[in-house]
Structure formats: C-alpha cells, structure tokens
Amino acid sequence: MATDRMEQIVALCKRRGFVFQSSEIYGGLKSCWDYGPLGVELKRNVKDAWWRYMVRGRPDVVGIDCSILMHPKVWETSGHIAGFNDPMVDCKKCKARFRADTLDAQRCPEKPSKKPGECEGELTAPRQFNLMFKTFMGPVEDASAIVYLRPETAQGIFVNFKNVCDTSRMRPPFGIAQQGKSFRNEIVTENFIFRSREFEQMELEFFCPPAEAMPWYEYWRKARLDWFLGLGVRAENLRLRDHAQDELAHYSAACADVEYQFPFGWKELEGIANRTDFDLKRHSEATGKDLAWFDDITRERWIPYVIEPALGVDRAFLAFLCDAWAEDEIDGEARSVLRFHPALAPIKAGIFPLVKKEGLPEIGHAIEKELSREFSVFYDEKGAIGRRYRRQDECGTPWCITVDFQTKDDQTVTVRHRDDCRQERLSIAALAGFIRERCLG
Ligand code: ATP
Numbered sequence: 001m002a003t004d005r006m007e008q009i010v011a012l013c014k015r016r017g018f019v020f021q022s023s024e025i026y027g028g029l030k031s032c033w034d035y036g037p038l039g040v041e042l043k044r045n046v047k048d049a050w051w052r053y054m055v056r057g058r059p060d061v062v063g064i065d066c067s068i069l070m071h072p073k074v075w076e077t078s079g080h081i082a083g084f085n086d087p088m089v090d091c092k093k094c095k096a097r098f099r100a101d102t103l104d105a106q107r108c109p110e111k112p113s114k115k116p117g118e119c120e121g122e123l124t125a126p127r128q129f130n131l132m133f134k135t136f137m138g139p140v141e142d143a144s145a146i147v148y149l150r151p152e153t154a155q156g157i158f159v160n161f162k163n164v165c166d167t168s169r170m171r172p173p174f175g176i177a178q179q180g181k182s183f184r185n186e187i188v189t190e191n192f193i194f195r196s197r198e199f200e201q202m203e204l205e206f207f208c209p210p211a212e213a214m215p216w217y218e219y220w221r222k223a224r225l226d227w228f229l230g231l232g233v234r235a236e237n238l239r240l241r242d243h244a245q246d247e248l249a250h251y252s253a254a255c256a257d258v259e260y261q262f263p264f265g266w267k268e269l270e271g272i273a274n275r276t277d278f279d280l281k282r283h284s285e286a287t288g289k290d291l292a293w294f295d296d297i298t299r300e301r302w303i304p305y306v307i308e309p310a311l312g313v314d315r316a317f318l319a320f321l322c323d324a325w326a327e328d329e330i331d332g333e334a335r336s337v338l339r340f341h342p343a344l345a346p347i348k349a350g351i352f353p354l355v356k357k358e359g360l361p362e363i364g365h366a367i368e369k370e371l372s373r374e375f376s377v378f379y380d381e382k383g384a385i386g387r388r389y390r391r392q393d394e395c396g397t398p399w400c401i402t403v404d405f406q407t408k409d410d411q412t413v414t415v416r417h418r419d420d421c422r423q424e425r426l427s428i429a430a431l432a433g434f435i436r437e438r439c440l441g
Helices: 001-017 039-058 072-078 100-105 156-161 161-168 210-230 276-286 313-324 360-371 385-395 404-412 430-437
Strands: 019-021 031-036 062-063 087-091 098-099 127-130 134-136 146-148 174-184 198-208 238-242 254-262 265-272 293-296 300-302 305-313 324-328 333-338 347-354 378-379 401-404 412-417 425-426
Touching: 001 313, 001 324, 001 385, 031 039, 031 127, 031 198, 039 062, 039 174, 039 198, 039 210, 039 254, 039 313, 039 333, 062 087, 072 276, 087 100, 098 100, 127 198, 156 198, 156 276, 156 305, 198 210, 198 313, 210 238, 210 265, 210 276, 210 305, 238 265, 254 313, 265 313, 276 305, 305 313, 305 333, 313 324, 324 404, 333 385, 347 360, 347 385, 360 378, 360 401, 360 430, 385 401, 425 430
Parallel strands: 062 174, 347 378, 347 401
Antiparallel strands: 019 031, 087 098, 087 127, 134 146, 174 198, 198 305, 238 254, 254 265, 265 305, 293 300, 324 333, 401 412, 412 425
C-alpha cells in the first residue's frame, strides 16, 4: 500500500510537471531532480510561506543570502572537515557501497530482495566517508585551491554575525535566516526527493542570551509545528521527537526533529537544535575576531547561544504533496486531487469560458489579465468543463472560475471549490479579494 502510494505520487509529479528526473533524456542523473512548471510554483510558495512567517512577519529576524563557496577554513573551524562523516561499508562481492548505520533499510543491488551482505558478499569494516563535495577554485587544481560546496547554509550566517549586528541594529534575542542550496555527497540517496545530494535548506539561527536559550528552544519547537499545521498539514502526520542524550552532537544542548509520516514511514522533516555558543566561539577563536555581544544595559559581555530550526525545502515540498494527495469520488467518478492550502497551491485559479464563442473567451481573458497581476492563474477554453475541473483538481488548484452567459448580464461568474465541488456565484470585481483573503497562510 505504502509503496503504491509513493509510486502514485511520483507518477503524478511526472505527469503534471511537478518534478522530473535530472538529465532524463540522457538516462537521468541519480538523486538529482528538476522542478517543472507546477513544481517550481509550489516550491516558491513553500519558500515564500516560510520567509513570511520566519522573517517578514517578525521584527526580530532579518535575512541573508550567502555564497555557496566559502573560505575552506570555515569548514575546518565548524568541524565539517574532520567530522561531517557517515560510516560506509563496501560489499566485496557486488562492490556496492552502503551506509553502515542504516543497513537494515538498504537493499543489495544484485539481489534487491536482500539486505547488504545477505547476497553472501562479505562487507568490509566500516570506515568514515566525508559528505562534503570538493572542487577547485580558479585555474590551478592543487590542494591550495580546494573549496567545498556548502553542506549547510548555517555557517554563512555565523561568519556574518558581526556584519549583521554592525549594520542592522539588531540585538539579541534576534535571528538571521537564509534559504539556499546545500550539497551533501550522501552515500545512499532514497525516497524520491527526500534525500538527494543537491537540495535546498531554509535555516534560522536565532541568537539569544545564554540564560534564555532553553525558553527560546521551547518557543521554536512549538512555532515550527504551528507553521506546518497552519499550512494545512494534518496533525496526525506530524510529531516532535526529542533526541536521546547519545544522539546529540557534542556541541548541542538539546535537539528535536519535527517528523512527518511519509508513505515510507516517520522521517525527519526539520531539526531544531540548541547549538549553544559553539559556532560563534569557534569562529572567534579561529579568526581572532571578537564575536561576543556587549550588552550596554547590563554591562555584560557574552557569546550568544543559538537556537537553530533547519528545514529542507525539498522535504517540506514532499510532505505537503503527500499530505495533500487524495483519491475520492465525484458523482460516481474517481478523481485524483491535491488539497493544497491555497497559499501553497501552484495555480490559484483556473479560468474557463463555458464555450469558445459569444464573447465569453474575451471576458475570461480579461479576468486572467487582472488576476495574473497578483496570482498564478490558468486559462483554458478547450474541452468539457468537467474535464477541465478534474485536471485542475490534480494540479491542486483551489478554485475554478467559469464564465457563462449570465456573466454577460450581471458581471458574475461561478466559482467552483476544489475540495467539496461546491459552486457559488461571485462578482468579477470580488474575485481578487476572495483569493487574496484565503491565501494568507
Ligand atoms: P538526515 O538525518 O535525514 O540525514 P540531518 O539530521 O543530517 O538529516 P540536518 O543537518 O539537520 O539534517 O539538516 C537540516 C534539514 O535539511 C533536514 O531536516 C532535512 O530537511 C534537510 N536535509 C538534510 N540532508 C538532506 C538531503 N540529503 N536531502 C534533502 N534534504 C536534506
């Protein structure tokens, strides 16, 4: 059942243009994905919803956009060069490589019904594999030119802490947020876009006085769950899992994962950690730059503690998609529907003249022109109206606007709701307000 559901979601993504395999006409590049016309809108809406909630809507958070390539010493200081590793084993028979800590969840490529090693191949002892992608900066390919593709966006924020303090008049408690690509050379990639080697992250580093770190940690745990719930994710598919003491990174005082119940099981969607003063302290020691905060009211100097909610865009995309997808029946006919929150829906409204004549297309195009100033809309005049509705249901479009003969008399249209197929009559002038109000996340 679960595999079926995932297979159907992957097929829908391809069929409707949400996600394609990268370089597909060349046979594809494993674990790399391209977002198609609907996918790119959904992804943008997920990122916008996060940015509105985490940055624009708050006086205590500002944004930043750092480069992917950073000084290689950053990664030495952060501990990534020495410690951003996963344990790896090789099968001596089939030569496949596996993550040693999740062997139970992996399959032998030669005998896909078996776990690694069960194909009678002997597994090597585990050794550490560093997950950072390396490349060279400039024309000389030697050790002095090595740079890394960032494996997280957080370090760009830490190294800019002082710049932001000096220029933005923010004072702790305050946060710096960033969205952008990260790269990890994962030993195994899995579950469609859930784990890939190139992905996007949305991270907030929230700097606060050390004594306030745990209350802020509690605050962000709740705020992050509320964000998903506010965008319509079903409560029964979300949970917070506290890390056990032996799971915590050495610098972390507390950590929890927001987990989502994907068709392939409960998995991490987002991590929320109390990173203490580890990062600022280390960068301060490595550079000799003072990254402490001097509180001119209490006359105290301290290095801020950091609370970090870190979410993967692609994982959030997949969770919203899995949560929204359903199959139901309308008038005895099966339909596939994506019940996205209107804020996330890639297309907000379909605009359909009932027939392709008698001035109805002209009215439809005028509505399209007006609404597209603010929303992504889709005009379609071909085919039976029921078919046009059904197609938009599977794209997740919350409303279909039908222009009919009555429109010519009274400037009203039919608005058909995706979720319950209810129809109501609205004036053309009210449409933008109607959509805007319902899209507020
Ligand atoms: P995992 O345990 O699944 O490898 P992680 O704990 O290493 O994840 P973090 O370093 O906390 O992940 O990164 C923050 C978020 O970035 C994750 O919760 C996830 O949403 C996203 N993320 C991390 N690695 C990947 C990946 N390889 N592909 C897609 N998203 C990822």
